[in-house]
Amino acid sequence: MPDAAATAAVGRATVRYPGGLEARFRWAGTSAAAAVFDISEAIGALHDHGPLVAAEPDRLCRAELHVEGPIGAWTVRLASLIYDEPRAELWDAPGLLMVKYGFRVYALGARTGELAWSRASGTPIVAVLCSTRLDHALVQTEVETLSLRPDGEVGWRAAHNEVVVDAELVGGRLVLSSYGGVRLVLDPRSGRSLD
Numbered sequence: 001m002p003d004a005a006a007t008a009a010v011g012r013a014t015v016r017y018p019g020g021l022e023a024r025f026r027w028a029g030t031s032a033a034a035a036v037f038d039i040s041e042a043i044g045a046l047h048d049h050g051p052l053v054a055a056e057p058d059r060l061c062r063a064e065l066h067v068e069g070p071i072g073a074w075t076v077r078l079a080s081l082i083y084d085e086p087r088a089e090l091w092d093a094p095g096l097l098m099v100k101y102g103f104r105v106y107a108l109g110a111r112t113g114e115l116a117w118s119r120a121s122g123t124p125i126v127a128v129l130c131s132t133r134l135d136h137a138l139v140q141t142e143v144e145t146l147s148l149r150p151d152g153e154v155g156w157r158a159a160h161n162e163v164v165v166d167a168e169l170v171g172g173r174l175v176l177s178s179y180g181g182v183r184l185v186l187d188p189r190s191g192r193s194l195d
Contacts, residue, residue, distance in 0.1 A: 010035050017090040020070045021110060023097075027063035029083045036062045043073045047113050049106060050079035063101055067113060074113030078106065082124060091130040091137055094150035098137050100125040105139050107152060117152035127167040129174070134188060138174060140167035145174065145191060158191035160184060 009032065013025045028036045043066070050057025057079035063086040066075045078086060080102025088099040091107075096116060099106045105125055107116040123142040130137050136155045139146040142163050147155035162178030169175075173194060176184040185194040 011085060013085070015088065017097075017110075018092070019090075019110070021090065021097075022068050023088060024066045025063065025086050025088075026066075027061065027084070027086055027101075029061050031059055033058035033062040036064055037077070040064060040066075040075065043068075043075070045072075045074040045113055046077070047074070047108075047115065048077040049115060049118070050077055052118060053079040053081065053102070053104065061102065065099060067097070067110075069111060071111055076106070076108060076113050078102075078104075080104070084124065087128070089128050089130040089137070091150075092132055093135075096137075096150070098128045098130060098139075100128045100139070105148075107137075107148075107150075119146075119148065119152060126164055129167060129169050129188075131169055131188070133172075138167070138169075138188060140164055140176065145176070145186060147191060156191040158186060158193075 010026055010028045015023045026036050054060055061080040061083050063078045078101045082102050084102045086101040088097050091098050095110050097108045097110045104120045106118045121141045125141050127140045136147040136149050143160055145158040149155050162182050164176045165179050166177040174186040174188040187194055
C-alpha cells in the first residue's frame with residue numbers, strides 16, 4: 001500500500017468530450033505507480049502501454065486514463081521518462097482519442113481504448129491539437145510541429161529554432177509560444193510560416 005505522501009502527490013483531472021465520453025486522469029512522478037493504481041478504475045478493458053516506454057515501466061512516472069462512454073468503459077496505463085500531466089484530444093473523424101504523455105503520443109480507439117498507433121519524440125510533447133477542419137492531428141514537441149494522418153504517418157514537419165512551450169489553434173492558425181517569449185504562427189494545413 002502506498003504511503004499517504006505518495007497518494008497525496010497523485011494528480012487528478014476529469015475531462016468531458018463530445019459523444020458522452022468522460023475521461024478521468026491520474027498521474028504521479030517516478031516510482032509512484034502503486035499510488036496511481038491503488039484506487040484504479042480499471043472497469044472494462046485494461047491496456048498497459050508502459051512497456052512501450054521501458055521494460056520496467058513502474059520505475060518511471062506513470063499515468064492512468066479511465067474513459068466511460070455510451071458503449072462501455074476502458075482504462076489505459078502509460079509511462080513517461082519525465083514528470084508530465086497527461087492530456088488528450090478527441091479526434092472525431094477517425095474516432096481516436098489522442099493522448100500526449102512525456103515523449104510519446106498515443107492514438108487510442110475512443111470507444112475501446114485499443115492502441116491504433118503511438119509515436120515517440122526526441123523532446124517532450126507540448127500539445128496535441130485536433131480540429132474537424134483538418135484531416136490530420138497536430139503534435140507539438142518542444143522543437144518541432146508534426147502533422148500526423150489517421151494511420152500515424154507524418155504528413156509534414158516544421159522544425160523550430162525556439163523551444164516551444166505552448167501551442168493553440170486560433171482563427172485558423174497554429175500559434176506557438178516559445179520559452180523566450182517569441183510567437184510563431186503557422187498554417188495548420190501545411191506547416192508554412194505565416195509570420
